[in-house]
Amino acid sequence: MNNLKTISQSDINIQEAILQEKARGIPDIEIGRRYGVSFHYIEKLITEKKGINISNFNVDKEIKSFYPKNFTEEKTTVWSFKSRGNWATHSGEYRGNWSPYIPRNLILRYSKEGETVLDYFCGAGTTAVESKLLRRKCIALDINKEAIKLAKQNVNFKFDNTYKPEFLVGDARDLSNLTNNSIDLICAHPPYANILNYTSNQKDDLSNLDIDEFLKEIKKVAEESYRVLKPGRQCAILIGDTRRKKCVIPLGFQFIDVYLRAGFKLKELIIKRQHNCKTSGFWYANSIKYNFLLLAHEHLPIFEKPIKKEQSIVKENTFVYSGNETTIKKIHLKKKFEELETTTVWNFPENEFEKLLTKNVFERYKNPLFIKFPIPEEIQKIISEKIFIFKTGNFCVIQTKDVRINGYIRPIAKEIIDNLKIDTLKIKEIIIVNTENKNFNHQFPFSKELKITHQYLLVYEKIL
């Protein structure tokens, strides 16, 4: 019952029965048990039969509130929302849709009332709903007409109807119906290369492409974004990494590269935490046994289309990457400790930050070569000189941090990955380390720039 293409009459009956069970609200796990099918099979069946990838057929759209409770705007580079948000018509029914807290923060920070927001991967219309609630014009397009139908339903509520979103079935690679320099803010959440399929074999659906092909097509989206955006304005894109053969594929950084090549500057590089990761029991045991971390973050780069004329830049009081801090340390720990981190986001209390970070690195990667804050241009030389002492299965861990220089982010972690090219060294993990401080959002005043609070650990493994 794995191939939807070649099916017998009895399979057709089973498929109909599964769809009826879904319509009655029976959970996928129960349907899977009754019919001997996987979760993936149910998802594929729904996408093929309904033309849209939804998790639930009967979502209650009764509006209880138009706003999130106790909302405060994000002020640091780590965005973390414990619940996904269910105000207005927002729900998790459209698979892989983004939390409404993300477009809300983006729209508030980077646009004004009455301005135009563009989302060219509209899905079920989360951005369009937030634009309406925040009184912005919105142009929302998606390749799938069924998604657009659902998005139209989602914005169909009585509020202030001054700014009704405009919907189009269209292709993000071709925005020819939009004029140059006409958009105030782009915020979009693309499909991730071949991870979640939004349609069954629909031509032009980028979710059906493999990574290389996907990045080639995204280049066209980046170029169109640059053309339609007004100079000096922002384009925010949420993108996650993926895994192949127990190693991370830095799709987020590759994606950033494509947009930078299209002419954009990097205004912010935000980490969006994911909270639906399982971290105990079976997952904990396997994370240790097979030495991998569950992906628990996505990247949210904010690109800016530069204004052509020289901008006067305010000199900022931020950490400048000097390279003076390059140190290579090998620490031997006597004491074992019980709990290791199991996801790609390590959040430690301020007073124990260094201790817990070091312990986790050395326990999990068994006395690696640990390099702190190297200059990206020197990383190839530093490691080449040490590579002869590496045995297969040994690790090298690089600690680093992005920096802001003259108003733009220099993405040091990305630059290190770009510069380090040694055939026998494979990037295994990109880990985000962050200081646990629940009051950060209250502690800092609102400022035009986010406070960079996260660091990275880049974990490389010697292969062969």
Ligand SMILES: C[S@@+](CC[C@H](N)C(=O)[O-])C[C@H]1O[C@@H](n2cnc3c(N)ncnc32)[C@H](O)[C@@H]1O
């Ligand atoms: C991650 S989803 C977006 C979800 C959306 N942010 C939401 O909250 O509902 C990505 C969307 O991109 C759409 N898509 C795929 N290829 C496209 C293309 N070439 N042009 C426009 N949309 C496309 C898919 O149909 C899917 O709805």
